Amino acid sequence: MPPGYPEHTNATRLYGPQITGDTNELYTRIRQEHGPVAPVLLDGDIPAWFVLGYREIQHVTSNSQLFARDCRRWNLWDHIPSDWPLLPYVGWTPSVMFAEGEEHRRRAGALGDALDALDRAELVTICNEIAEELVETFAEDGTAELISQYAHQIPAYVVARIFGLPKSDIPQLVRDVLDSLDTAEGAAAAHQRVHDRLHQLVADRQQRRRRDVPSRLLDHPAGLTFDEIVIDLLVVMAAAQAPTGNWIGNTLRLMFTDDTFSTTVQGGRSSATEALNEVLWKQTPTQNFIGRWATQRCELAGRRIQAGDLLVLGFAAANTDPQVQPGQPTGSGENRAQMSFGGGEHGCPFPAPELARIIATSAIEVLLDHLPDVELSVAEDELEWRPSVWMRGLFELPVQFTPAPPTT
Ligand code: HEM
Numbered sequence: 001m002p003p004g005y006p007e008h009t010n011a012t013r014l015y016g017p018q019i020t021g022d023t024n025e026l027y028t029r030i031r032q033e034h035g036p037v038a039p040v041l042l043d044g045d046i047p048a049w050f051v052l053g054y055r056e057i058q059h060v061t062s063n064s065q066l067f068a069r070d071c072r073r074w075n076l077w078d079h080i081p082s083d084w085p086l087l088p089y090v091g092w093t094p095s096v097m098f099a100e101g102e103e104h105r106r107r108a109g110a111l112g113d114a115l116d117a118l119d120r121a122e123l124v125t126i127c128n129e130i131a132e133e134l135v136e137t138f139a140e141d142g143t144a145e146l147i148s149q150y151a152h153q154i155p156a157y158v159v160a161r162i163f164g165l166p167k168s169d170i171p172q173l174v175r176d177v178l179d180s181l182d183t184a185e186g187a188a189a190a191h192q193r194v195h196d197r198l199h200q201l202v203a204d205r206q207q208r209r210r211r212d213v214p215s216r217l218l219d220h221p222a223g224l225t226f227d228e229i230v231i232d233l234l235v236v237m238a239a240a241q242a243p244t245g246n247w248i249g250n251t252l253r254l255m256f257t258d259d260t261f262s263t264t265v266q267g268g269r270s271s272a273t274e275a276l277n278e279v280l281w282k283q284t285p286t287q288n289f290i291g292r293w294a295t296q297r298c299e300l301a302g303r304r305i306q307a308g309d310l311l312v313l314g315f316a317a318a319n320t321d322p323q324v325q326p327g328q329p330t331g332s333g334e335n336r337a338q339m340s341f342g343g344g345e346h347g348c349p350f351p352a353p354e355l356a357r358i359i360a361t362s363a364i365e366v367l368l369d370h371l372p373d374v375e376l377s378v379a380e381d382e383l384e385w386r387p388s389v390w391m392r393g394l395f396e397l398p399v400q401f402t403p404a405p406p407t408t
Pocket residue numbers: 061096097098108235236239240241243244247284285286289315340341342343344345346347348349352353355356
C-alpha cells in the first residue's frame with residue numbers, strides 16, 4: 001500500500017469478479033461496512049475513495065474548488081505502471097474533460113451551444129432513420145444480437161451525422177469508434193483513425209462551413225483553436241457512444257425481463273419512457289466515474305482526504321442511497337433526480353442528456369414498432385454483464401422475432 005493511505009488496509013477491491021455480478025448488492029455491502037465515503041482499491045490495488053452517498057456526490061461535484069478535475073493533481077502517479085488498465089480514463093489529455101475554471105467554461109459552453117443549436121425534430125428524424133436502417137440489416141433473419149448489431153451502433157451513427165460526416169464515411173468511422181473504445185488489440189490504431197478523420201473534418205469545415213457541430217464550434221465566440229475543436233469532438237463522440245449504447249441495451253433488457261414493462265412491450269411507447277427512467281435509477285450506464293482529485297487536505301463524511309487523493313464517483317450507488325429513497329420499492333416514475341449524468345461544472349453538459357434521451361427513445365420505439373414480437377432468445381440468467389467498474393452494460397442481448405418478409 002502506498003504511504004499516506006492508512007485507512008485503506010481493509011479497503012474493498014473495486015475490480016475483479018465481484019463487479020460482474022449484482023453491483024447494487026456490492027455497493028450496499030460497501031455502504032454498510034464503510035458509510036457514504038469508502039476506502040477502495042482499483043486495479044493493481046491502487047487506493048482511492050469511493051463516494052457512494054447521494055448528498056456526498058452532490059457536495060463533491062458542486063464544489064470544484066475543493067474537488068477538481070485535472071488528474072495531474074493525483075498523488076499516486078509514481079505508483080502507476082505505464083500499462084495500468086485504467087490509464088485511458090485518467091491519463092491527462094488537453095480536452096474539455098480535464099480543463100478547469102474559466103478554460104472549462106469556455107470550452108464546455110461552446111460545446112453546449114453547438115449541440116443545443118440542433119433542431120430536435122430533425123434529430124428525431126435522423127435517429128429514426130438510423131434505427132430503421134439498422135433494423136433492416138437483421139429483420140429478415142428472425143434473430144439478432146442487439147448490443148453489437150443495434151444498441152452500440154446507434155449513438156455513434158447519430159453523432160457522426162450531427163458532426164456532418166458524409167453518409168458514405170460513417171460505417172467505417174462507427175467501426176473505428178467501437179474498436180477504439182474496446183480493450184482489444186487494435187484499439188489504439190482505431191482511435192488514431194477516428195482522430196485523423198475528425199481532424200480532416202474540421203479542416204474541411206475551416207474551408208467551408210455547413211449546418212453541423214464542427215462549423216458551429218469554429219464560429220463560436222469562445223474562439224476555440226483547431227486542436228481544441230478536434231479533441232473535444234473526440235470527447236463528445238466517446239462520451240456519447242458507450243453510455244447511450246448501454247442505456248439502450250440495459251433498457252431493452254429490462255423490457256424483455258421485467259413483467260412491469262414486458263406487459264406493454266408491444267405497444268411500447270409509454271413503457272419505453274418509464275423503462276429508460278427506471279434504468280437510470282437501477283442499472284445506470286455510467287455506474288462509476290473517475291473522478292475528482294482533492295485540491296487540498298479536507299474532510300468528507302468523516303474521512304480525512306489528502307491533497308491529490310482520487311475520488312471515484314459512485315453514481316449507481318448514490319441512486320440507491322437509502323437516505324434518498326427510504327423504503328421506496330421503485331425509484332423511477334417521473335422522478336428524474338437521479339445522479340446518472342453526474343453534476344456540477346463537469347456533469348454531462350446541457351443539452352447532452354436530452355439528446356441521449358431522444359436517441360435512446362427512438363432506438364427502442366423503432367425496434368418495437370418494426371419487430372412487435374421481439375423477445376429474448378436465451379434465459380435471463382444467461383445474460384452477462386461486462387466486467388467493467390465504470391460502464392454497466394451487457395456483452396450480448398440475443399433476441400428472436402418473426403422474420404420480416406424479404407424485400408424485393
Ligand atoms: C448524446 C449523448 C451524450 C453526450 C454528447 C455526452 C457528453 C458528455 C461530455 C462532453 C462530458 C464531459 C463533461 C465535462 O467534463 O465537462 C460528459 C460527462 C458525463 N456524461 Fe455524458 N454524454 C452523453 C450521454 C450520456 C449518457 C447517456 C450518460 C449516462 C446515462 C452520460 C453520463 C455522463 C457522466 C456521468 C459524465 C461525468 C459527469 C461528472 O463528472 O460529474 N452521458 N458527457
